[in-house]
Amino acid sequence: MMNRSILTVVMIGLLVWSCADTAQAAADREKLLKDPGVYGSFAVFKIDGDWWRLDKTTRGSAAAEVKAIFQKHADTVTADTYLLRGLSEKADFFVRVHSMEMLNNQNFLVDLMGTTFGKYIQNTDTFNGITKMANYVPAFPDVLKEAMKTPPDPGPKSYVIVVPIRKDAEWWITAQDGRGTMMKEHADATVTYLKTVKRKLYHSSGLDDLDFITYFETAKLDDFNNLVIGLQRVNENHHNKQFGSPTLLGTIHSLDDILEIFSR
Numbered sequence: 549m550m551n552r553s554i555l556t557v558v559m560i561g562l563l564v565w566s567c568a569d570t571a572q573a574a575a576d577r578e579k580l581l582k583d584p585g586v587y588g589s590f591a592v593f594k595i596d597g598d599w600w601r602l603d604k605t606t607r608g609s610a611a612a613e614v615k616a617i618f619q620k621h622a623d624t625v626t627a628d629t630y631l632l633r634g635l636s637e638k639a640d641f642f643v644r645v646h647s648m649e650m651l652n653n654q655n656f657l658v659d660l661m662g663t664t665f666g667k668y669i670q671n672t673d674t675f676n677g678i679t680k681m682a683n684y685v686p687a688f689p690d691v692l693k694e695a696m697k698t699p700p701d702p703g704p705k706s707y708v709i710v711v712p713i714r715k716d717a718e719w720w721i722t723a724q725d726g727r728g729t730m731m732k733e734h735a736d737a738t739v740t741y742l743k744t745v746k747r748k749l750y751h752s753s754g755l756d757d758l759d760f761i762t763y764f765e766t767a768k769l770d771d772f773n774n775l776v777i778g779l780q781r782v783n784e785n786h787h788n789k790q791f792g793s794p795t796l797l798g799t800i801h802s803l804d805d806i807l808e809i810f811s812r
């Protein structure tokens with residue numbers, strides 16, 4: 549009788565501990581996705597033809613190895629996975645990694661590339677950047693500032709788009725006021741799309757050959773297409789020396805989904 553009570557207490561304790569652990573992991577993830585000063589790495593991969601010729605069991609155990617690497621680094625990085633295969637001839641998937649130290653992103657990616665699966669993938673592109681506080685929004689008129697706070701509609705956003713951007717020298721030598729005026733025009737052109745397009749900006753100057761990595765999630769690619777057409781009409785666009793090249797268009801999938809697709 550006594551033993552059973554002890555067992556029950558231990559079981560409840562373990563349950564509470566595991567719930568607290570999950571809640572902590574979710575909070576850490578939320579923080580990494582929101583805070584400034586977080587390092588983001590986008591690693592893009594193409595799978596070799598040889599992978600698809602391996603038998604299903606070998607691919608299954610290689611997938612389990614990949615899952616273990618994600619779990620091993622879960623305390624230091626959050627890693628999101630995206631499928632490009634079918635929508636791109638150049639790459640099959642990419643991983644977006646966030647952490648408080650670029651070193652953690654590197655350690656995770658090196659481990660991923662060291663797996664059996666890693667031997668069958670080529671790293672076609674990597675973009676690195678850091679999140680920052682808004683530079684121009686604080687000087688926007690109140691109405692626009694408020695509009696920028698509009699949360700995206702709830703519900704799944706199946707598509708991801710990543711556009712690397714490099715500005716020209718003229719942009720960087722333009723005074724803050726002048727850039728602010730152009731960024732206000734930029735923001736004005738986006739207001740219609742705030743509910744359907746979710747965005748995140750990474751600053752890359754000096755950390756990559758780029759100045760910005762722009763990241764978007766949406767369920768409405770037609771809206772995204774119109775949004776970009778609108779942005780190409782504003783003055784700030786004259787200063788985009790590189791826009792895309794490559795643009796990544798894919799779908800958002802959990803790691804389990806991605807691994808299932810690659811081990812079919």
Ligand code: HEM
Pocket residue numbers: 681682683684685686696711713731734735738739741742745746747749760762775776779
């Ligand atoms: C709903 C869609 C969008 C909204 C609401 C939006 C809004 C904004 C705002 C408010 C800023 C200024 C941030 C700051 O104060 O530092 C900004 C910066 C920026 N946006 Fe957008 N944007 C959107 C879409 C896009 C798209 C589609 C692109 C290009 C593919 C883009 C490229 C950029 C870049 C490169 C910057 C950084 C400019 C700089 O700091 O010099 N944005 N965006």
